[in-house]
Amino acid sequence: MKKKTSQIRKKTGKNKKKKRKESSKNKNRELLENNTEENLDTENENVGEKGLKRVKKNTRKERALSKQTGKEYVRKDGQLVPEKSIQPNPCKGKKCGNNCENVTEEKRQQVFKHFWTLTPERRRDWLVGMTDKGNVKRKRSSSELRSYTYKYCITDGEGKRSVCLQFLAATLDISQKCIYYTVKNASSGSAKEDLRGKCEPHNKTKPSTKESAVNFIISLPAVPSHYCRHDSTRVYLPQEYKNIAHVYSVYKERNVKAGIDIVSEKIFRKIFSEEFNISFHVPKKDKCLKCLQLQHADLSDPKKKKEKKDHETEKEESFNRFSTHKSIHKTDPSTLCASFDLEKVLNTPHGESMLLYYSRKIAVYNLCFYENGTRRVTCYYWDESNGKRGANEIASILHRYIKSVDERENIKHLLLYCDCCPGQNRNRTVLAMIHSTLQECNNLQTIQINYLLTGHTYMPVDSVHAVIENNLKKTIIHAPSQWYTVFATARKEPFPYEVEAMTFESFNRWDVDGDKYFKGNLTGKISKVRVVTVKKNKPSMISIKDSMNVNAKSYNVEVQSKTKGPLMPCYRSRLPIAEAKYNDLMKLCKDKVIPAPFHHEYSIIPKATNAKDTLPESDIEDDE
Structure with missing residues (x-):
């Protein structure tokens, strides 16, 4: 019973909220339909273009306008300032040399209205125009420093009439100090310009201090993205720089140690955002763009509804x-299931040293394989001077892994799982390599590769990357060769990871025959492939499914005859890195940030002036 009553309360609560929303919408619509144009002008101060959104008021500007026109307003501290009005005549019933008590209230009202209809600049000029400066007729003491006096007037028909200062201040409802300051600082018959908001503040940042911040940002190792450098001029900072606040902390720590003045974080953020086109590199994350698109799609459309249902079914299958x-x-002990994936780029040297933030680093890649049955993990790693991370590199490592599995006599069938990255895994090069390698195997009879949906992978190999990254905390890696020890000691139970270092000689050109390996070239089909099965007893074809649904139909793709022969190597020597990156690494060696035993490892890396230094990883590369 309690559950039922709570459910009823929730439903009634939701119904009440819906009714409130509907009633508020109806009221707004009635206002927009029934109000006249005059009423709509006042309503539009609160109602936006759509009639339902409220426009945010600028209270500071409204307060300033009310103050300038003499109307009532509320100060910042919440105190109410009343509207300007004529004060009682201070000269009434008193002896006044100007006979101010004879001025009628009607005349005073005319002067008051005229004064407050003027702009602030013209009001000051009016006060100066109604004041005559003259010499002091009689000094009351010898010590008096005053050498001139002021005579105040108001308009009287076509001429002027003299009045006293108290009378003028009471008529205009302003202070005597305001009148005296205005006429005292006047020059050439005009009031002094209002300099409020126009003077340089006392805490303005010095140009030299600002220039030091600009030079610091220029010195940061920002490089263009490898994937979108043709379409954008934006450059990216490595993942060590998390955000602008983190960059500012690095800048502050360096300049404070050097005794150099620093700008505030607000000024630094403004310089960074407005004067530079720099962004922060975010490592790739599994995200399903289709889920995000369908989340806000109009499900009343039958096509969108079917598309969402099919996607959710595919995800479950x-x-x-x-x-x-x-x-x-x-x-089935004769079947082995393994997942593989590239870890995020490991920039080397790696560590929390402040000096490493200002230098470009060499990229290290790590392709990991995780076997579900044996819990065996194999890591293949190499740096950017030994190879790239394209289809040929992945195919070469996958070939090496398949051959190692084939050495186990009890394994007859191999199931591989990976993501849908077209430049690395899902392409003709990898499929041609799998088919060709299987024909050379002695024990393996079947190899099947499964491409998981982007954003819904959840592969066990991801846990390997997490273990490695957790062990990197407070660890300094000086050179690429040290990653071998990091990978090998990352796990102890049930047994350590197996690690193999790859060189430029390890990678072969599988793409040479891959483009013409299959009949029809898989044109227009490769982007939809989800499951590929290769059997040794059927060397002339491979089986393909475009869905992991149990009821999905498969089709065969014929394998064309290809020229047999030794594979061509991808590289004849190590790849050169950008000269700027090489110089940064050599500077770290010279400054002894990198210990002497590792200097030779960096000095033998080739460099080239025409080699482009680009961001090695992008967050959009794995999108389908």
């Missing part, structure tokens, strides 16, 4: 298939 294969070794 992929999860169920992978879950079944992860435990297939329990029922």
Whole structure:
């Protein structure tokens, strides 16, 4: 019963909220439909273009306008300042040399209205025009320093009439100090210009201090993205720089140690955002663009509704298939399921040293394989001077891994899982390599590669990357060769990771025959492939499915005859790095940030002036 009553309360609460929203919308619509044009002008101060959004008022400007026109306003501290009005005649019933008590209230009202209809600048000029400066007729003491006096007037028909200062201040409802300051600082018959907001503040940043901040930002190792440098001039900072606040802390720490003045974080942020086109590199994250698009789609459209349903079905089928294969070794020991993925780029040297923030670093890549049944992990790593991270590199490492699995006599079937990155995994080069390698195997009979949906991978190999990154905390890596020890000691139970260092000689040109390996070239089909099965007893074809659904149909793709022969190497020597990056690494060696035993490892890396230094990883590369 309690559950039912709570459910009823929730429903009634939701219904009440809906009714309130509907009633508020109806009221706004009635206002917009029934109000006249005059009323709509006042309503539009609060109602936006759509009639439902409220426009935010600028209270500071409204307060300033009310103050200038003499109307009532509320100060910043909440105190109410009343509207300007004529004060009682201070000369009434008193002896006044100007006979100010004879001025009628009607005349005073005319002067008051005229004064407050003027702009602030013209009001000051009016006060100067109604004041005559003259010499002091009689000094009351010898010590009096005053050498001139002021005579105040108001308009009287076509001429002027003299009045006293108290009378003028009471008539205009301003202070005597305001009148005296205005006429005292006048020059050439005009009031002094109002300099409020126009003078340089006392805390203005010095040009030299600002220039030091600009030079610091210029010195940062920002490089263009490898994937969008043709379409954009934006450059990116490595992932060590998290955000502008982190960059400012680095700038502040360096300048404080050097005894150099620093700008405030607000000024630094303004310089960084407005004067430079720099962004921060965010490592790739699994995200499903289709889910984000369908989340805000109009489901009343039958096509969108069907598209969302099909996507959710595919997501569930992929999860169920992978879950079944992860435990297939329990029922079929001859089948091995493994997932593989590239770890995010490991910039080297790696550490928390402040000096490392100002230098460009060499990129290290790590391709990991995780086997579900054996819990065996193999890491293949190399740096950017030994190879890139394209289809040929992935295919070469995958070939090496398949050959190592083939050495186990009990394994007959290999199930591979990976993401859908077209430049690395899902392409003709990798499929041609798998088919060709299987024909050379002695024990393996079947190889199947499964491409998981982007944003819904959840592969066990991701846990390997997490273990490695957790062990990197407060660890300094001086050279690429040290990563071998990091990977090998990252896990102890049930046994350490197996690590293999790759060189430029390890990578072959699998793409030479891959482009013409399959009949029809898989044109227009490769982007939809989800499951590819290669069997040794069927060397003339491969089986392909575009869905992981159990009921999805498969089709065969014929394998064309290809010229057999030794594979061409990808590289004849190590790849050169950008000269600017090489110079930064040599400077770290010279400053002894990198210890002497590792200097030779960097000095033998080739450099080239025409080599482009680009961001090695982008957050959009794995999008389908």
